[in-house]
Amino acid sequence: MEKENSKTALEQIQEASAAGFVLHESRLCAELAEEELALVGSLSGKKGTYYFDPTTMTSRYAGIMLRLEEKNYLDLAAETIRDDSKKYPRTTPLGVLREAPFSFDEESIKAILTRFNEDPQYKDLRKCTASNQAVHFYSAEHLDPGQAEYLCEYEEVGRKENQ
Amino acid sequence: MALEGGWAGKILRVNLKSGEISHEKTEKYIEYIGGMGLGYKIMWDEVPAGTKAFDEANKIVFGVGPLTGSGAISSGRTNITSLLASNPFHGVSDSHMGGHFAVELKYAGYDGIIIEGKSERPVWLKIEDEKVSIEDATLYWGHGTFQTIAGVTAIMGGDSQVAAIGQAGENQVNLSVIRTGLSHSAGGHGGVMGSKNLKAIGVKGTGAVHINMENMEWYKLNQFVLSIYGANNQHVVPRTPQPWAEYDHPGSRWTAKEGLYWEQADPPIETGVCKPEDSNKIGYRTMKAMLDLGANGPKYTVRMGGCAACPIRCHSHVKVPQLSKYGVDPYVANTCMGFYAPSSIMFKGFNVDGESKDDATVIGRSLGSHMADDYGVWCNYGQLARDLKWAYEKGVLKRVLPSAEYNSIPWDKLESGDPSFYLDFYRRIAMKEGELSRLGEGAFWLDKRWNLGEEYWTYKDNKLWTKVGYPVHHSNESNGQVGALISSMFNRDAQCHTHQNLIGSGLPTDVQKEVAEELWGSKNAIDEPANYTPMNRGKAKFAKWSIVRNVLHDSLTLCNWMWPMTVSPLKDRNYRGDTSLEAQYYTAVTGKEMSEEKLDQAAERIFTLHRALTVKQMGTTNMREEHDQLTGWQFDMDPDKEPFTAGTIKLDREDYEKALTMLYEELGWDSKTGAPTRATLERLRLKYVADELETMGLLPA
Numbered sequence: 001m002e003k004e005n006s007k008t009a010l011e012q013i014q015e016a017s018a019a020g021f022v023l024h025e026s027r028l029c030a031e032l033a034e035e036e037l038a039l040v041g042s043l044s045g046k047k048g049t050y051y052f053d054p055t056t057m058t059s060r061y062a063g064i065m066l067r068l069e070e071k072n073y074l075d076l077a078a079e080t081i082r083d084d085s086k087k088y089p090r091t092t093p094l095g096v097l098r099e100a101p102f103s104f105d106e107e108s109i110k111a112i113l114t115r116f117n118e119d120p121q122y123k124d125l126r127k128c129t130a131s132n133q134a135v136h137f138y139s140a141e142h143l144d145p146g147q148a149e150y151l152c153e154y155e156e157v158g159r160k161e162n163q
Numbered sequence: 164m165a166l167e168g169g170w171a172g173k174i175l176r177v178n179l180k181s182g183e184i185s186h187e188k189t190e191k192y193i194e195y196i197g198g199m200g201l202g203y204k205i206m207w208d209e210v211p212a213g214t215k216a217f218d219e220a221n222k223i224v225f226g227v228g229p230l231t232g233s234g235a236i237s238s239g240r241t242n243i244t245s246l247l248a249s250n251p252f253h254g255v256s257d258s259h260m261g262g263h264f265a266v267e268l269k270y271a272g273y274d275g276i277i278i279e280g281k282s283e284r285p286v287w288l289k290i291e292d293e294k295v296s297i298e299d300a301t302l303y304w305g306h307g308t309f310q311t312i313a314g315v316t317a318i319m320g321g322d323s324q325v326a327a328i329g330q331a332g333e334n335q336v337n338l339s340v341i342r343t344g345l346s347h348s349a350g351g352h353g354g355v356m357g358s359k360n361l362k363a364i365g366v367k368g369t370g371a372v373h374i375n376m377e378n379m380e381w382y383k384l385n386q387f388v389l390s391i392y393g394a395n396n397q398h399v400v401p402r403t404p405q406p407w408a409e410y411d412h413p414g415s416r417w418t419a420k421e422g423l424y425w426e427q428a429d430p431p432i433e434t435g436v437c438k439p440e441d442s443n444k445i446g447y448r449t450m451k452a453m454l455d456l457g458a459n460g461p462k463y464t465v466r467m468g469g470c471a472a473c474p475i476r477c478h479s480h481v482k483v484p485q486l487s488k489y490g491v492d493p494y495v496a497n498t499c500m501g502f503y504a505p506s507s508i509m510f511k512g513f514n515v516d517g518e519s520k521d522d523a524t525v526i527g528r529s530l531g532s533h534m535a536d537d538y539g540v541w542c543n544y545g546q547l548a549r550d551l552k553w554a555y556e557k558g559v560l561k562r563v564l565p566s567a568e569y570n571s572i573p574w575d576k577l578e579s580g581d582p583s584f585y586l587d588f589y590r591r592i593a594m595k596e597g598e599l600s601r602l603g604e605g606a607f608w609l610d611k612r613w614n615l616g617e618e619y620w621t622y623k624d625n626k627l628w629t630k631v632g633y634p635v636h637h638s639n640e641s642n643g644q645v646g647a648l649i650s651s652m653f654n655r656d657a658q659c660h661t662h663q664n665l666i667g668s669g670l671p672t673d674v675q676k677e678v679a680e681e682l683w684g685s686k687n688a689i690d691e692p693a694n695y696t697p698m699n700r701g702k703a704k705f706a707k708w709s710i711v712r713n714v715l716h717d718s719l720t721l722c723n724w725m726w727p728m729t730v731s732p733l734k735d736r737n738y739r740g741d742t743s744l745e746a747q748y749y750t751a752v753t754g755k756e757m758s759e760e761k762l763d764q765a766a767e768r769i770f771t772l773h774r775a776l777t778v779k780q781m782g783t784t785n786m787r788e789e790h791d792q793l794t795g796w797q798f799d800m801d802p803d804k805e806p807f808t809a810g811t812i813k814l815d816r817e818d819y820e821k822a823l824t825m826l827y828e829e830l831g832w833d834s835k836t837g838a839p840t841r842a843t844l845e846r847l848r849l850k851y852v853a854d855e856l857e858t859m860g861l862l863p864a
Contacts, residue, residue, distance in 0.1 A: 020406050057406040064404055088671045089691060093413055100420065101404055146810020150693040154640065159414055160454075161545065161626075162640060162663075163499040 010036045017053035020101070022065045025049045045070050064101055073104055077112045081125055085143040091128060091136035091152045130156035166190060168375035169229030169753040170197065175273045175295060177288060179359050180219070180280030184295050189274045194848060196718035197228030199257055200769040201275050202244025203776060206255050207852065209279075212779045212859070216248035217335050217358035225268070225276040225326075225364070228719040232269030232372040232471070233752045234381075236388045237722040239471030241265040241326070241343070245355045246780075247655055249337040249543065249605030250631060254654030255776045257717060258349035260326070260341065261470035265720060267324040270368025282360040287315060287327075290366040300362035304333060307537035308342045309492075315365040327363035328353040329539025331593035336603040338541040338592075346468065346478045346496035350541035351655060375754030384751055389442040391731035391740050393417065393668070395449040395477040396660065396724055399732040400669035407438045409734055412669035416477075417732075418450045425450070427465040427482045439732040445474040452479035455502040456528055459521040463529075468496055475725060483529045485518070489583055495529040497536070504542030505531025508588060510552045514580030527582040534585045538593035543605055544656040546634045547592075549625050550602050550609055560599070563613050568597045607632030623796040628656070630794060637663040639797055639812045643695035644822040645688070647814060648706040651791045651823075652770075654777060658723070661709035665729045666692070674738055678730060682742065683708065694809045698818050703825035708763075714773075715745060715766035768847040771830065771839050775852045778838050784863050786837035791823055833863035 007015070009028040016023040025048050032040065032051075041054040045066045052062040067076035080102075081092045097104045097112075104112070116122045116137075124141040128149050134156045138148040166172050166189060174187040189197075195204045202224040214220045223245040230238045241264050247256040268276070271292050278288075282297070285304035289296045303311040311327040319325070324343060331339035332353030339353030356362070374381055393399035394417035400410040401417045419437040434447040450467060452460030456479065463483050467476035480496040487493055506528045513520075513527035535542065542548065554560045555577075561569060572591075576584035590596065592603040601612055606627055610619055620627050626634040628650050636656035639647045641663050650657045665675060672691050679688040685701030716723040728740035742759060749757040774786070783789050797814045798806075806815035827834045831843030841862055844853035856862045 017406065058409045060409055061404055061406045087673075088412070090412070096403070096413055099403055100422070144694070144809035146804065146808070147691075147693050148810075150810050150812070154692070155414055158640060160503060162635070162637060163503060 008036075010039060013040050013051045014053045014056070016051075017057040017062075020057075020065070022050040022052045022057075022062050022069060024069065025051065046072065061101075068101065073108050074112055074115055076102070077104075078116075078122055078125060081137045082139040082142065085139040085141075085148075089143050089147070089151070091138040091143070091148050091155065093155065094135040094137065128152045132156050166193070167754050168373045169233060169749075171269055171272045171274045171370070171372070173273060174201070174275040174277060175290070176277045176279070177295070177297070178280040179278065179282040179286065179297065179361060182297055184297075187277070192274075194765065195769055195772075196715070196765055197231070197274055198226040198240070198242035198720040199244060199714055199717035200765070200772075201226040201228075201718070202242060202257065203255065203769060203772045205277055206244060206246075207772060207776055207779075210246070212782070214246060214253070216246040216253045216337075216355055219281045219359075221246050221355060221358075222277055222279045223352060223355045223359070224278075226718075226720075227265045227268055227274060229753050230719040230721060230748055232266035233374055233748075234372075234385070234472055235721065235748045235752065236385060236392065237470070237473040237475065237725045238720060239263060239265050239473055240717070240720040240722050241268070241349070242717045242720055243341060243349050243352050245352045247351050248335070248354050249351065249608070249633075250654050251607045252781050254631075254780050255773065256351060256654045257658070258341065258351040259658065259717060260343050260347040260349035261473075261722065262324065262344035262347035263471045264324040264326050264343040264347075264366065266471040267366045267368050269372050270370050271366050272368060272370050276364065278356075278359060278361060281358065285333075285360050285362050287363040287365065288361065289319065290364065290368075291319070292367070292369055300360075303327075303362050305330065308539050309537050311363050312342070312344075315363050319365045319367050323365050323367040325363055325365045327539075328356045328361075329537055329593060331539040331541075331603065332357040333362070334593065334595045336540065336593060336595060336600070337605045337608065338543050338547060338603045340536075340539050340541045342536060342539060345480070346498065346501065346536070347470070348501065348536060348539075348541070350543070353539050353541065372752075374752050376751040381751060384747060386442070387741075388728070388744060389445065389474065390440070391728050391733060391736070392442070392445055392474065392725070393448075393730075393732050394419075395451065395475050396667060397664045397726075397728065397730065397740075398667060398669050399730050399738065405436055407436070410670060414667065415669040416449045416451070416454065417669070418453055419444075419448045423450060423453070424461055425464045425466055426462050432466075442474070446476045449475060449477055450479075451477050451498050452481060455479055455498060456481065457521055457524040459519075459525050462522075463525050465494075470722065473722065473725070477724070481525070481529060483526055485515070485522075485526045486530055486533070489530055489586065491530065491533050491537075495533050497532040500542055500545060501536070502528045502532050504545045504548060505535050505585065507545055507548030508551060509577065509580060509582065509584065510548065511578055512580050513582060515582065523580070523582075527580075530582045531585050534589040538589045540589055540592050540603065544634050544636050546606055546626070547602060549634070550606060551588075553615070553619060553622070553625060554602070554613070559613055559615065564598045568599065572599065605632050606634075620794040621796050621799070623800045625796075627794050629790070629792060631655075631790065639814055642666050642702070642705070643690060643812065643814065644698050644819070645702050645706045645709065647793070647797065647819065648703075648822055648826050649709055651793065652710060653773075659709055659713040660723045661712045661727060661729075662705065664724075665689075668730050670730060670738055674730075678739065679705065681739075682729070693812055695807055695812070697807055697815075698822040698825060700825060703822065703829045706826055707829040710770055711763050711766045712745075714770045715762060718766065718769055719745065719749070721745065721748075764847070767830070768849060771832075771843065771847055772849060772852065774830075774832065774837075775839050775844070775849070775856060778856065778861050779859065782859075782861070784833070784836045784838035784861055786832075787820075787823055787827075787835070791837055793819065836863050838863045
């Protein structure tokens with residue numbers, strides 16, 4: 001306990017990142033000094049600022065952990081799909097959201113899919129289904145529907161046939 | 164010129180007819196590096212044009228290179244060169260196997276083995292350093308590869324390595340393999356060994372490969388290579404988001420993560436997260452069983468295995484107790500098509516009483532893998548299964564098989580998903596039982612015999628790439644024209660992974676484009692997947708470089724499933740790899756200063772010799788029309804889509820011809836015919852090839 005109390009705010013952030021988490025500002029034992037601020041990464045969420053150690057955690061992963069910390073699964077799913085469609089480009093297998101680090105349960109996934117269908121701010125998010133019935137999502141703002149269909153089928157079926 | 168490092172210095176020549184065993188000096192072959200280059204040079208010099216694969220005049224060359232056995236990373240490959248019986252004109256081709264045979268051959272003091280002539284009786288070749296003998300193989304003839312390898316190993320000792328054929332090779336089935344270790348198969352040339360009555364080669368060596376570099380420098384070089392190594396296929400991002408990774412990709416073979424176990428290990432071993440800097444954990448990065456055997460693969464995994472000098476363990480070693488019901492050993496090892504291709508034979512899926520769908524998949528794929536390996540049947544990169552499916556579903560088998568034979572085949576097992584269908588199917592293929600066994604002749608000969616019609620070739624899902632009778636292998640789905648060109652240049656399925664490893668690295672297309680600009684002078688050498696642009700010079704350079712490096716790796720020998728190091732997992736290197744490493748290794752091991760450009764030129768020499776061998780064997784310079792043309796579906800697929808629109812990998816006929824022209828130009832071949840010109844042959848120090856082709860009237864005008 002004594003050791004725990006002797007940690008600096010910087011060490012708290014470094015330990016959290018090494019364990020795969022971001023640290024909310026409220027959990028810091030002290031304010032970060034200016035020279036410490038230069039060593040950490042920070043992201044703003046709906047509930048405040050979160051810190052991470054950029055030497056052990058990328059900002060992309062920190063962003064995922066921030067959303068999980070805030071239980072903002074809907075935005076996390078939407079951002080992941082849009083990011084995949086824009087950056088790589090690729091479709092996002094629904095199965096990915098069931099695995100770590102997302103680890104969404106079926107109830108959460110159902111709620112997310114319902115919002116995708118009903119909320120206009122997610123109208124760019126579309127579903128495609130491979131011939132093995134696996135479901136993927138993509139953003140029509142970044143990916144042509146035909147290209148998305150191909151990529152979905154390749155990921156689920158074609159990749160295994162082309163090893 | 165003395166060879167001071169890398170090469171063993173001599174090549175073993177065995178004449179199975181006369182029983183003569185002799186040595187060649189390696190020096191005269193070093194312009195061809197080794198492995199594949201050695202094989203082509205010997206085939207050019209010694210096997211007359213027009214020879215057929217199973218003729219006594221054909222030879223088979225087991226080649227290794229200067230890096231084999233040196234400890235260079237991923238240098239455990241054996242290259243096998245001979246004529247290929249499944250090819251319509253019995254063109255020269257290569258098959259490759261990993262494992263530990265290659266390094267053992269080097270330790271025994273050889274850079275290759277040339278097998279010639281035909282024995283009058285079944286024999287196996289015993290190599291113990293200088294002591295080489297031809298042994299009676301009567302005891303093994305008629306048996307599978309597992310029993311044969313075990314038998315020879317029992318004689319030579321557990322520290323020997325054995326390469327053997329199964330019944331398929333003995334019976335000169337065109338689609339047959341040479342297998343070594345538990346799981347390493349070279350597809351295509353088993354029948355050549357069979358035609359020579361050569362059942363197996365056992366090798367044991369007590370020597371070493373000499374390296375011309377100070378120990379610490381060698382250590383540093385290897386440590387650097389390890390620092391930029393990725394997972395299997397040089398995938399450089401993890402499969403799932405992880406704290407250390409900026410990028411990830413669900414198609415990546417970097418499967419390591421928390422909670423993933425080799426569950427049959429005792430105790431179970433967790434792969435855990437394997438960061439790029441943890442080079443001692445590279446062996447945990449890829450757990451191939453979860454890719455090859457489906458969701459329940461990890462449940463049956465004992466460990467991952469692989470080849471000599473390779474930290475990537477890409478072969479799944481599984482224990483499947485249910486296999487004892489089928490009379491086979493529960494321990495099975497394989498990778499990629501070794502599991503997947505037999506699985507496709509059961510195209511109706513698997514169904515095993517009392518087992519879940521996922522368990523049935525593991526049982527089925529493991530049983531299929533074992534049966535194909537034991538009989539030594541080659542899948543022709545999955546084509547065997549597609550041919551069975553086509554012939555079955557189109558009613559061809561009912562037409563061509565005698566009714567008694569047709570009715571004797573347990574189709575009910577295929578229909579119901581009972582994996583014991585394999586026991587019957589592979590036996591018929593390997594033993595050449597009945598008309599069904601013609602499936603083992605390969606696509607070209609099958610069509611000739613069964614008159615399958617044009618639709619057989621042009622049906623997209625049959626995946627036949629050219630009329631030479633082999634299928635796609637990282638073709639137009641792999642960067643459009645680049646994969647397409649690469650796939651059209653060989654005499655079998657292209658076994659080139661240079662381009663595919665980059666495309667499949669998991670890095671975003673924009674990062675790949677930056678790499679393309681640095682290496683081939685144009686970002687446009689790479690397109691987004693399934694959103695292709697018309698042919699351009701950058702793509703031609705990318706295609707040439709991919710082939711040249713593939714040929715280089717099969718000559719050095721390095722594993723082209725990992726090399727070249729085009730990219731890396733390191734963000735602080737901006738994900739760049741180092742394409743000069745092959746040359747650095749060459750210099751370090753052989754002591755001969757070598758640049759990247761010069762080494763690429765040596766590989767270009769080897770590939771141009773391959774083309775010249777094809778011209779000579781086919782008796783025509785018109786490679787464009789006679790060799791490099793596609794079957795047609797590539798241009799006609801997706802009728803509702805135009806080429807170069809998003810969502811299709813469709814090619815355009817005119818653009819493909821332009822692509823061929825550009826690649827020919829890059830290679831210095833005649834832009835009209837695609838045959839090597841005298842100027843290029845002379846530039847590559849192949850004047851003797853130009854002279855011989857000229858006397859045969861086979862130099863382009």
